[in-house]
Amino acid sequence: MKKKSRKRINPHGRTFSGIVISRRMQKTAKVAWERRLYLKKYERYEKRKSSVMAHIPEGIELEEGDKVIIQECRPISKTKHFIIIKNESK
Numbered sequence: 001m002k003k004k005s006r007k008r009i010n011p012h013g014r015t016f017s018g019i020v021i022s023r024r025m026q027k028t029a030k031v032a033w034e035r036r037l038y039l040k041k042y043e044r045y046e047k048r049k050s051s052v053m054a055h056i057p058e059g060i061e062l063e064e065g066d067k068v069i070i071q072e073c074r075p076i077s078k079t080k081h082f083i084i085i086k087n088e089s090k
Contacts, residue, residue, distance in 0.1 A: 009055065009083050013072030017088070018051075020066045027056050028080060031070055054082040062087060 018033035032051035039046055054070045056062060066089040070082045 009057070009073050009076065011071035011073045011083055011085060015069065015071045015085075016050075016052075016082075017067065017069050020062055020064050020068060021051065023062060023064050025053075029054050029056055029062055029068075029084065031068060031082070031084075052082050053079045054084050055080050056084050060084055060087055061090075066090075 016031075016033055018031040020029045021032045022030035030051055031054050032049050035048055035050060036045040037048050038044075052070070054068075055073075055076050062068065062084070066087055068084050069086045069088060071085050072081060073083045075081050076083075
């Protein structure tokens with residue numbers, strides 16, 4: 001009998017630190033982080049948020065509001081291109 005081979009997800013590329021804002025999907029979390037954008041006209045900064053879907057690997061427990069580190073990886077689905085590396089809130 002053949003065993004199912006699971007592809008390992010190797011993280012590479014950009015790394016972000018953010019907060020889990022949604023945990024309603026299986027093995028997926030929506031992670032958002034704040035960034036500052038300079039407005040030349042008004043000579044000041046404004047706050048903006050970026051958010052992405054991230055894969056939750058086995059062994060990591062998450063809840064909404066947890067601070068996490070995510071890193072870019074190969075496309076896992078149509079919207080998931082990041083994987084959660086570490087839960088910093090625990």
